[in-house]
Amino acid sequence: MPIRTGRYTLQFPNAPVITGSAGVAGKKEEEGPLASEFDYIFEDILMGEKSWEKAESAIQREAVIRALDKAGRAPSEIDFAMAGDLLNQCIGSSYGLREFNIPFVGLYGACSTMALAMALSAIMVESGTAGKALAATSSHFCSAERQYRFPLEYAGQRTPTSQWTVTGAGAAVIEPTGQGVQISAAILGRIVDLGIKDANNMGAAMAPAAASTIKDFLEDTNTNPNDYQMILTGDLGIVGSSLLIELLQRDGIDILGCHSDCGCMIFHPESQPDTVAGGSGCGCSGSVVCSHILKRIQNKELNNVLFVGTGALLSTTAVQQGETIPCIAHGVLLRQGN
Amino acid sequence: MPIRTGRYTLQFPNAPVITGSAGVAGKKEEEGPLASEFDYIFEDILMGEKSWEKAESAIQREAVIRALDKAGRAPSEIDFAMAGDLLNQCIGSSYGLREFNIPFVGLYGACSTMALAMALSAIMVESGTAGKALAATSSHFCSAERQYRFPLEYAGQRTPTSQWTVTGAGAAVIEPTGQGVQISAAILGRIVDLGIKDANNMGAAMAPAAASTIKDFLEDTNTNPNDYQMILTGDLGIVGSSLLIELLQRDGIDILGCHSDCGCMIFHPESQPDTVAGGSGCGCSGSVVCSHILKRIQNKELNNVLFVGTGALLSTTAVQQGETIPCIAHGVLLRQGN
Numbered sequence: 190m191p192i193r194t195g196r197y198t199l200q201f202p203n204a205p206v207i208t209g210s211a212g213v214a215g216k217k218e219e220e221g222p223l224a225s226e227f228d229y230i231f232e233d234i235l236m237g238e239k240s241w242e243k244a245e246s247a248i249q250r251e252a253v254i255r256a257l258d259k260a261g262r263a264p265s266e267i268d269f270a271m272a273g274d275l276l277n278q279c280i281g282s283s284y285g286l287r288e289f290n291i292p293f294v295g296l297y298g299a300c301s302t303m304a305l306a307m308a309l310s311a312i313m314v315e316s317g318t319a320g321k322a323l324a325a326t327s328s329h330f331c332s333a334e335r336q337y338r339f340p341l342e343y344a345g346q347r348t349p350t351s352q353w354t355v356t357g358a359g360a361a362v363i364e365p366t367g368q369g370v371q372i373s374a375a376i377l378g379r380i381v382d383l384g385i386k387d388a389n390n391m392g393a394a395m396a397p398a399a400a401s402t403i404k405d406f407l408e409d410t411n412t413n414p415n416d417y418q419m420i421l422t423g424d425l426g427i428v429g430s431s432l433l434i435e436l437l438q439r440d441g442i443d444i445l446g447c448h449s450d451c452g453c454m455i456f457h458p459e460s461q462p463d464t465v466a467g468g469s470g471c472g473c474s475g476s477v478v479c480s481h482i483l484k485r486i487q488n489k490e491l492n493n494v495l496f497v498g499t500g501a502l503l504s505t506t507a508v509q510q511g512e513t514i515p516c517i518a519h520g521v522l523l524r525q526g527n
Numbered sequence: 528m529p530i531r532t533g534r535y536t537l538q539f540p541n542a543p544v545i546t547g548s549a550g551v552a553g554k555k556e557e558e559g560p561l562a563s564e565f566d567y568i569f570e571d572i573l574m575g576e577k578s579w580e581k582a583e584s585a586i587q588r589e590a591v592i593r594a595l596d597k598a599g600r601a602p603s604e605i606d607f608a609m610a611g612d613l614l615n616q617c618i619g620s621s622y623g624l625r626e627f628n629i630p631f632v633g634l635y636g637a638c639s640t641m642a643l644a645m646a647l648s649a650i651m652v653e654s655g656t657a658g659k660a661l662a663a664t665s666s667h668f669c670s671a672e673r674q675y676r677f678p679l680e681y682a683g684q685r686t687p688t689s690q691w692t693v694t695g696a697g698a699a700v701i702e703p704t705g706q707g708v709q710i711s712a713a714i715l716g717r718i719v720d721l722g723i724k725d726a727n728n729m730g731a732a733m734a735p736a737a738a739s740t741i742k743d744f745l746e747d748t749n750t751n752p753n754d755y756q757m758i759l760t761g762d763l764g765i766v767g768s769s770l771l772i773e774l775l776q777r778d779g780i781d782i783l784g785c786h787s788d789c790g791c792m793i794f795h796p797e798s799q800p801d802t803v804a805g806g807s808g809c810g811c812s813g814s815v816v817c818s819h820i821l822k823r824i825q826n827k828e829l830n831n832v833l834f835v836g837t838g839a840l841l842s843t844t845a846v847q848q849g850e851t852i853p854c855i856a857h858g859v860l861l862r863q864g865n
């Protein structure tokens with residue numbers, strides 16, 4: 190049973206296990222530092238499909254198939270699939286998962302979706318509601334650019350705070366017992382909106398939400414950053430990461446020694462300068478956590494990783510109407526299992 | 528604790544209680560048969576806001592405030608809010624709920640969102656994960672038309688199978704005990720796609736998903752339609768409702784005597800001919816269930832209502848790319864409480 194600890198945190202005494210996971214990515218990500226970590230690299234940006242949107246569904250499906258395979262599970266054994274993505278009406282997920290015939294919970298958490306899906310899956314498993322749950326998400330540079338920014342053909346200049354949407358997907362199978370990384374706690378975040386309006390500076394918009402969730406989690410569990418080998422944010426990028434560190438420092442919380450960010454890890458800032466402030470998109474933390482991070486915990490190189498996915502809950506319409514950007518951050522605590 | 532019954536159904540022995548709910552709607556809905564049932568009618572289609580999207584957030588916020596008020600709860604007492612809507616990136620919900628400071632789970636279930644949010648909220652409460660949960664959704668005719676179809680100014684002709692997006696919202700507070708309607712079971716649906724491509728015939732696209740979920744629920748619980756005073760679908764409308772009845776008849780299941788549909792209930796087909804095949808949108812079942820239906824159960828006029836929300840998981844981009852329409856239906860069983 191999930192046990193509420195403090196105001197916002199849920200602890201899982203039985204610590205549900207990630208019995209299989211996969212992170213897949215594209216060619217640009219293959220040129221980054223984590224190339225050898227991904228379970229599969231798509232050399233073709235269209236993944237053999239006729240549109241970028243169909244390609245995104247294909248990469249999410251691929252991640253799910255590989256995660257199921259590693260867990261040794263058939264789709265028919267999964268009780269719930271929890272998934273979402275950045276595309277309008279989350280079609281990356283609905284079209285990506287439609288063939289599996291698994292009861293489907295569509296989520297919208299923007300780039301926090303992997304953390305949200307893992308948290309809800311762990312709640313379902315820990316509470317006995319599900320015997321096996323699946324968490325999945327994806328993003329695709331080309332489908333995101335077309336939808337959120339400019340036609341690719343326009344070759345728009347990128348601002349110094351902009352981030353590069355990762356072409357990638359992550360999926361994880363979560364069960365009550367088994368071999369694998371354990372999820373021992375989770376926290377679902379509140380919407381934080383400090384008035385940022387610049388849709389090319391998501392890092393700045395999301396940093397306060399990440400700070401809020403991390404602070405809540407530390408307070409609820411009466412722990413401090415030293416208790417975690419890594420506090421890993423989703424995709425704050427270079428700009429948002431330094432803001433997060435500064436925001437928490439003001440509250441007397443120093444995460445400098447243990448903070449990492451998937452958006453800062455996935456690209457080389459020097460040799461991939463067009464990625465500017467780092468990676469972003471649901472597939473950023475999705476692919477990095479479900480491959481690199483879970484592998485390192487599994488190999489006993491890492492332990493006690495507080496993964497906090499961050500999402501900006503804007504739309505192009507809201508931005509065009511002069512709205513500020515509401516953000517959210519959801520967290521799961523990952524630790525070595527059996 | 529939720530108890531899995533059969534393959535897909537969850538039964539709730541403690542039957543979480545809807546301690547407060549509200550359905551609000553617009554002027555068009557006031558001209559329909561349920562006018563006196565809604566908790567509030569917005570006479571102004573813009574709800575005093577500057578855009579239809581902001582207006583939609585305003586109506587969802589209004590439904591939430593009224594549901595909280597009826598439950599006698601402050602936002603700070605709610606552990607999780609589960610909400611979603613039809614707008615790109617679900618901004619009706621994220622902007623509508625951002626001021627409440629409640630941990631937020633963004634959902635995407637298209638027009639099935641009210642049922643999905645109620646089901647997940649009941650799971651959270653029944654499992655002890657949440658002490659109090661909030662389910663909410665909304666839709667707005669003008670924001671939906673602009674996003675999915677044509678500019679309103681274009682005054683496009685409507686096809687004989689098209690439905691009218693309801694301007695409305697629903698919200699419900701769900702707790703372990705208290706006075707109100709109980710949720711005694713839930714079922715999360717699978718994605719069903721039988722190849723319908725006509726985005727103006729959502730009823731036909733969604734009917735097979737509704738049939739699948741209803742059939743699963745009856746099989747899992749070893750019950751038949753006579754055991755329910757009402758099997759209530761979300762927004763199949765006139766076309767989808769007759770298809771649902773036909774599809775189930777082929778499997779030897781006769782729901783003709785107990786079937787109702789929120790989309791058929793909310794408008795007068797004769798005096799509101801522009802609504803054509805009936806109401807649709809997240810706010811359709813959201814507003815009808817959270818006002819009319821829950822009131823009738825509360826007043827002991829109704830009991831054992833299997834509410835099955837239906838959603839079409841398409842996007843304009845997917846339709847333009849020639850894709851078929853994947854659909855889903857989620858259900859909750861509503862019964863008289865104390």
